[in-house]
Amino acid sequence: MAEAILEIRDLSSGWGDTQVLSGVSLSLAHGDVLAILGRNGVGKSTLLSTVVGRATHRSGTVTLAGHGIEKLAVYERAKRGIGLVPQEREIFPSLSVRENLLVAAKPAAHEAAQPWTLDRVIDLMPRLGERINNGGSQLSGGEQQMLSIGRALMGNPSLLLLDEPMEGLAPVIIDGLVAALHRLRAESRLAILLVEQHVSLALEFTDRVLVLDRGMTVYDNSDGRSKPDRERIDALTGVSEN
Numbered sequence: 252m253a254e255a256i257l258e259i260r261d262l263s264s265g266w267g268d269t270q271v272l273s274g275v276s277l278s279l280a281h282g283d284v285l286a287i288l289g290r291n292g293v294g295k296s297t298l299l300s301t302v303v304g305r306a307t308h309r310s311g312t313v314t315l316a317g318h319g320i321e322k323l324a325v326y327e328r329a330k331r332g333i334g335l336v337p338q339e340r341e342i343f344p345s346l347s348v349r350e351n352l353l354v355a356a357k358p359a360a361h362e363a364a365q366p367w368t369l370d371r372v373i374d375l376m377p378r379l380g381e382r383i384n385n386g387g388s389q390l391s392g393g394e395q396q397m398l399s400i401g402r403a404l405m406g407n408p409s410l411l412l413l414d415e416p417m418e419g420l421a422p423v424i425i426d427g428l429v430a431a432l433h434r435l436r437a438e439s440r441l442a443i444l445l446v447e448q449h450v451s452l453a454l455e456f457t458d459r460v461l462v463l464d465r466g467m468t469v470y471d472n473s474d475g476r477s478k479p480d481r482e483r484i485d486a487l488t489g490v491s492e493n
C-alpha cells in the first residue's frame with residue numbers, strides 16, 4: 252500500500268467533556284479522496300475538527316506523514332500541511348479576494364510538485380480572477396466557497412479537508428465547483444477528506460467511503476479493495492428520507 256499521509260487509529264474525540272467520536276480509524280495516501288458520509292450530527296465535522304486540532308482529542312492516534320500530531324496546536328498542524336475548508340468558509344469579509352488569498356500563502360511543509368500561487372488558483376477557479384478586487388463580503392455564496400478553497404490551497408497543503416463544500420449552493424454553481432474539484436484531483440497529489448451530505452455528489456469524486464453513525468464507523472471501504480455498496484450507504488445515510 253502507498254505511504255499514508257493521514258493515519259487515524261482508534262480515535263475518540265469530542266468537545267470539552269462531550270464525547271462525539273468513538274474508535275474511528277482510517278488511512279489516506281497521497282492522491283486519495285475519502286468521503287465521510289452520514290446523517291446530520293453524527294460527527295463528520297467533528298472528525299475534521301479533530302484532525303486540525305480544534306476539537307478535544309481523548310484517545311487514539313492521528314498521524315500526518317508519519318508524525319503523531321495529536322498534541323500539536325492548530326497552527327502547528329496547518330504548518331505541517333493540513334488545509335481546511337470549513338463549513339462556515341471563514342474568509343475575511345473586509346479584505347479583497349486578492350488579499351484573502353495572499354494572506355493565506357505559505358510554503359509547502361514537504362516538497363510540492365507544483366506550488367500553489369495566486370495565478371494557479373485563478374486558473375483553477377477563473378471566477379475568482381474576475382472578482383479579484385472585490386471585498387469578501389461582496390461575493391456570492393459560491394464565490395465565497397471558491398475563495399475558501401483557494402485560501403486553503405495557497406497554504407500548499409498535502410492534506411485538504413473539505414466540509415460540505417456544496418452546501419447551500421445553487422445547482423449551476425455546484426457544477427462549476429465540481430469541475431474545479433475534479434481538476435484539482437487530476438492535477439495534484441493532494442489527499443482529500445470530503446465531508447458530504449449527498450451520497451451521489453460524493454461518489455462522483457471517489458469510490459472510497461466511510462459512513463459514521465452516532466460517532467462510530469458503520470461502513471468503511473476506505474482501503475479501496477471493494478466498490479461502494481450504494482444500497483447500504485443509502486440506508487445508513489438515510490437518503491430515502493431526504
Ligand SMILES: Nc1ncnc2c1ncn2[C@@H]1O[C@H](COP(=O)(O)OP(=O)(O)OP(=O)(O)O)[C@@H](O)[C@H]1O
Nearest residue numbers: 266271289290291292293294295296297298446448
Ligand atoms: N464547535 C462545537 N462545539 C461544541 N459542540 C459541537 C461543535 N461542533 C459540533 N458539536 C457537536 O458535536 C456533535 C456532532 O456534530 P458534527 O457537526 O460533528 O456533526 P456532522 O455529522 O458534521 O453534522 P452536520 O452535517 O449537521 O454538520 C453534535 O452534537 C454537535 O452539536
